[in-house]
Amino acid sequence: MDIVDTHCHVISEDRARYPWSPLGGKASAWAASRPVTADGMAARMDEAGIAQSVLVQATTAYGYDNSYVTDSRARRPDRFLAVGTFDPLAPDATARLGAAVGDGRLAGVRLFTSGSTVPEQGEWFAAPQTYEFWHAAGVLGVPVCLQMRLGPATRRLVEVLERFPDVRVLLDHLGYPDIAASPGRAGKEVAELAAHPGLYLKLTHRNLEPLRDAGEEAVEFLAPVVESFGAGRVAWGSNCPAAEQSLPELVGLARGVLAPLPASARAEIFAGTARRLYPALAGSGR
Template identity: 35%
Template sequence: MIDSHAHLIASDPARYPPSPLSGTLEDGALDNPVTAERLIALLDAQGIERALAVQRAHIYGFHNDYVCDAAAAYPDRLRALCMVDALAHDIRETVRYWLRERGSVGIRLTEPHKGADTSWFASKAALRAWETVAELGGSVRLHFYRWNREAALQALLPVLKSFPDTPVVLDHFSNIAGESGAPHYGVDEALLALDDEPNVYLLYSMINLGKLASLDLPAAPVVERVVRAFGAQRVMWGSDVAQSKGNYADMVSLARASVASLSAAEQQHVLHDTASAVYWER
């Protein structure tokens, strides 16, 4: 297995000072940090091969030093994914720095505040980030919230067509309402409009699995529905450790249960091969 959505928190706030994007730092977020060393121990305990260290934006903002330092220190186990502001005036230089100089496998973009329009990832200014990522052979990760996902998915389609060779990963199944039940499990027309775009990948995590578990709903039908729409080669799992609450062993257990209705080959793609192809083999 590969964990394609593991957050890290440093134990040295002097070297890696918190700088939240907005609001106040969550109570207790730094009290029991999931450092790179602790994450690797968790991976080893669960038999997980590798992990993608995803910037914890609400703690470190756009300062991606810790995930990059961690990936550099443990190159056989970790890769880094950096958070950037695509509308920053120096975004081209910023993307080049994190990808070319610091070794990030790509960038992650998320809505700056509730109610924002889609300019944060789909405007002419934001496309400078996409262009630079494409030049460097990196990937783009997008986090849509439920309150903006339909508009965001619609705005994404023309962007995908402009960058057909850039892998685009949608966090948390684009935040579909998997709990809505059969037959669609939240896989709506807005998401299905992207199923013919081969560079679109879907990641699911405890954001999805935890919600379903809290409602005593099985995750396997939701995962299978997405796999049937997009193919197992375009679906991957990540834990969301260090953000989602809970024991890592339980997160892994939920992940394994979530693929129970898939074939062995499909399970291999979802739990390992898709992430490996996007983040390690390019």
């Protein structure tokens, strides 16, 4: 099976060349305890049967300095694309976005509005000061990965999707719906967002683990989400090495949870969606 990993992180061993400056001022525990270099990630990909990966900036290590993911992409364009963390509130955001994607350094950008080291959900991603950025992302065709938690801020996400319908927004970790509490309720919450055609879902271990644990009830989440969005708007990502499992184990987790879906849907989730979101991946895999 063709597999593209849309969400993995790399950390350099060279702290002098790539100094840490984590967003929120605090580095994530995984970045220090189980870092993986770009070369190490390529080796793990070989073990897991993954053709290509999207290196998503390790925001809780490097903040807005995307040097390591872009350098890694430049060294191994056959295996990697780079998605960099971006500040849409910066005065020169539109020009910087055009420059970063225009020379091929970045295939997409990520807005980090909440996470393990930034526990309070920010709503700044929808502020009027970001409108020029969102407009430019739509014009340039740049996918925007949005790290956020569904809940009170969902209304702000909807505002962005309605105001900028041409932008493709890829929701990291599906927005952390509470699958463990109620797969059915969480599935309904996510499925309602399918009305916005620019929204795509990134399915990772943070969702797959509670779905595995839900057993037969997992279908109560998967069925409405896949039916409403279509598999062509869902992409798998490992979240390696933030996830504690090995990359082959993470692939196995996804295969197991998604086994009830038709083969055509699994093909979309494991690779097809990613290759449409990031056209530079097409035809350059091993």
